[in-house]
Structure formats: structure tokens, C-alpha cells
Amino acid sequence: MKVGILTYHDINNFGAQLQAASVQRFLASSGVDAELIDFRPWRHEVRRNMTLLRALARMDFRRFGRELSRNQSFRSSIAEMAALSKRQAFLSRSVSEISKDYQVLVCGSDELWNFGNYLGYMAPYILDFPVRPGVVKISYAASMGSYGPSGDMSGKMKSALSGFSRILVRDPTTETFVRDLGLDATRVVDPTFLTDLGAIVPDIGDFMMISGGMKHAQVEQALAAALQLKLRPISVGVAYPGHEDIHVKATPREWIGYVKAATCHVTSLFHGAALSLKYETPFSVFLTPGKEQKILSLLDWMSEGGRVVTADADAATIALVASTPLSPQLGAIRDQRVAASQDAFMAALTGA
Structure with a gap:
């Protein structure tokens, strides 16, 4: 079984990269052949590179250097923390072709279903594209954040989510939304709780x-x-x-x-x-x-x-x-929720 993961991963944000790497690393540590599908929406690439262009336009070479270094650092970080697909995609329609390499597709986590942002409706992040017969679609800790979809968008999302075998979400708002669509949803913890990414701890005192x-x-x-x-x-x-x-x-x-x-x-x-x-x-x-x-x-x-x-x-x-x-009760509460989330994720993959 090979698993392809679609989420925000190539983004200059600590939380986004950590959640993406955690999904992949948790599955790998559980013996699953999993990788992040290297989908980088062209709108995001343009937006990120605009900071470089603005710096050049103003002949602010110091800022250009800082922004370029930041982009390169985050790109290197995700490649170091998690396995990425060899093939890349910048257009939504290209993801369907890459997805043929996988038996299971996972979307999540983060606010992938917040389609009110600058990216708009991104079909790959809700697995809204044709797949081969037998390919399993699931979500892990996906969220819509504070987004309130219109009636038409709700219908579009329901159509996409109806093809999922399991829908695991991060927050009660998203859980309620999915249930109101007439579908089942289970709340799970953010993937950063699932595994150890090898924190590099500074030795600097209090x-x-x-x-x-x-x-x-x-x-x-x-x-x-x-x-x-x-x-x-x-x-x-x-x-x-x-x-x-x-x-x-x-x-x-x-x-x-x-x-x-x-x-x-x-x-x-x-x-x-x-x-x-x-x-x-x-x-x-x-x-x-x-x-x-x-x-x-x-x-x-x-x-x-x-x-x-x-x-x-x-x-x-x-x-x-x-x-x-x-x-004092935090450890027990957290560990119980983490264990339940890990079990739900693995059960979703195996169909248990």
C-alpha cells in the first residue's frame, strides 16, 4: 500500500510544515509507505515570489537576500523532515495524474477546506478529482477554520466528501459542518501530536x-x-x-x-x-x-x-x-486523545 498526502507543505510557516511532516512521519513510523505529494499551487508560488520581485523593484537587495534565504530554508526543511514525491505539480489538473501512483490518498491536516482564502477552491485539497477504481480517499485533521461556505459551495464540498471512506477532522466546527451534510466525521488531534520530529533543543538556560x-x-x-x-x-x-x-x-x-x-x-x-x-x-x-x-x-x-x-x-x-x-491531568487527557486519533487514522487506512 502506497499513500499519497496532499496538504500545505511547501509554505513559509512553521506550523504548516510541522503538521505536514508529522502526517508523513507518523505513517512511515507505522510501517506505511507514504509521501507528501509535491503540489505547489501556482497562485501560492506567485504570491511567495512577489516579495522577491518587490524587493528588486525597490532595489532593496538586503531584503531580497533575506526573503530568498527564507524561501530556500523552508524548502530545505520540509525536504529534510519528510519524504516528498519525485513528481511535482503546480496546477490542480496535474495532481490527478500523479495520484495514479497511490492506493490511498490522504488530505490534511490544516485549514485545507478554508476555500475563502486567496487560493479559492482547490480541488486537490478535498480530493475532488477522478481516481482509479479502488483508490481509498480519507482526510486527517482537515479543517475549514472560520470559513462559512455558501449553499453552492457546500453542495460542491458534499459531492467531493461523499467519495471518502473516512473523514477525520481537527475541530468541532468542521465536524458539525460535515455531519450537517449528512456524512460521518470523527474529531482527531492535530498531527503534530502524533509523532516526534526530532526537536533541536537549545542549551541557553531559562x-x-x-x-x-x-x-x-x-x-x-x-x-x-x-x-x-x-x-x-x-x-x-x-x-x-x-x-x-x-x-x-x-x-x-x-x-x-x-x-x-x-x-x-x-x-x-x-x-x-x-x-x-x-x-x-x-x-x-x-x-x-x-x-x-x-x-x-x-x-x-x-x-x-x-x-x-x-x-x-x-x-x-x-x-x-x-x-x-x-x-496535572493534561498528560492523561492528551495521551488518550492522541492514542484514539492514531487508532482512527490507522483504521481509516486499513478499512478496519
Whole structure:
């Protein structure tokens, strides 16, 4: 049995690459011949390369170098973390031909079914293309995020999903949507919980990790919280304006190493929260507009709802929440959900 996986993988985003690699690596560690189908939508390639073109147009060669290096670093990272198909596709219609190499197709995870973004309806991400008879279609931890499809789009999605043998989703909103279509769905954990990608852990003593996009006021309050806790602040992956001195560059495996090693973590990211739960690093997460549903549902599912702080939280609140130890019950709750998700995924593959 050979499995082809379609998801966001070649993207300059820690969470996206980590979830993609985790799906492939979990299956490989379970003895399954699996690889990421190297589908890179042309719209995404154009958008990513526009930063290079804008830098050249402004003759900003320093920025051009930074962006080029960033693109190359992320491309190298996914190739190092996960097995990729030898064939590449940039157009949706090309994926159908590549899919002939596989007996099972998996889409997920991440917000693959959020068709309200700049990519629009992407048929490969919901496996909406012809396949050979007998090819099995399943999803793992797919999500539609905060997207609310129209009636016509709902019908289109139902038509595609009706061809799936199992639909495993990441959040209750997507689960409810699928069930309202008259189809069955099972909630599972984000794939970053499923396997170990080999975190590269820094040896730098006690520190507060700060991650994700934040407004200037949020950064200032996070830094003030670090001062209150007498911790060195380190921003990993994001150079906040005016605070470039605390920024460190990182690969995805280094990024999770910082999460694992941090004394505490202040983040605005879904995967910042997810990996803090995985490694049991105390944390606070800003309730970021547009990400509320997926962050809250994750925390509630793991019985850690108290980790949320409002977007305008002050330093004292951030420090209190981020430094509070995680619940003693977290390990048991998380491990039970992970085991159930692993079983559901393998059962979907084998038809059990």
C-alpha cells in the first residue's frame, strides 16, 4: 500500500510544515509507505515570489537576500523532515495524474477546506478529482477554520466528501459542518501530536519564548511580563520591529526545540499552543482574531481553557497565565486523545 498526502507543505510557516511532516512521519513510523505529494499551487508560488520581485523593484537587495534565504530554508526543511514525491505539480489538473501512483490518498491536516482564502477552491485539497477504481480517499485533521461556505459551495464540498471512506477532522466546527451534510466525521488531534520530529533543543538556560504575529502593544506587554518573571525574552522566527535584538532565526525543528526548552511561552499561534501542550511548557495564548475558534476548541478539548488571554491583556495577566503550571491531568487527557486519533487514522487506512 502506497499513500499519497496532499496538504500545505511547501509554505513559509512553521506550523504548516510541522503538521505536514508529522502526517508523513507518523505513517512511515507505522510501517506505511507514504509521501507528501509535491503540489505547489501556482497562485501560492506567485504570491511567495512577489516579495522577491518587490524587493528588486525597490532595489532593496538586503531584503531580497533575506526573503530568498527564507524561501530556500523552508524548502530545505520540509525536504529534510519528510519524504516528498519525485513528481511535482503546480496546477490542480496535474495532481490527478500523479495520484495514479497511490492506493490511498490522504488530505490534511490544516485549514485545507478554508476555500475563502486567496487560493479559492482547490480541488486537490478535498480530493475532488477522478481516481482509479479502488483508490481509498480519507482526510486527517482537515479543517475549514472560520470559513462559512455558501449553499453552492457546500453542495460542491458534499459531492467531493461523499467519495471518502473516512473523514477525520481537527475541530468541532468542521465536524458539525460535515455531519450537517449528512456524512460521518470523527474529531482527531492535530498531527503534530502524533509523532516526534526530532526537536533541536537549545542549551541557553531559562527564557520566555515569544512567537507569532503580534501588535506592537502585545509585544511590549509580553516583554514586560518576561521582565516581571525575570526571564530572558526570545522571539523565535519573528523579528518584532524595535526588538530585533531578541530575535533568533530557526528551522521548524529548531522552533519546536525552543518550545520544548522554554521556561514559559507567550504565543498568538494555534501551533504555538498545540506544541506547548505536547511538551507541557506553561504558556499563554492571545485570542487572535480569526483564530479564536481553533484555539479555544483545542484548549477546551485538552481541559486547558484558562491559557487564553485577551488581545489587550496587560503584562501582569500574561505573566500570571504563562507561568502557571499546566494541569496535572493534561498528560492523561492528551495521551488518550492522541492514542484514539492514531487508532482512527490507522483504521481509516486499513478499512478496519
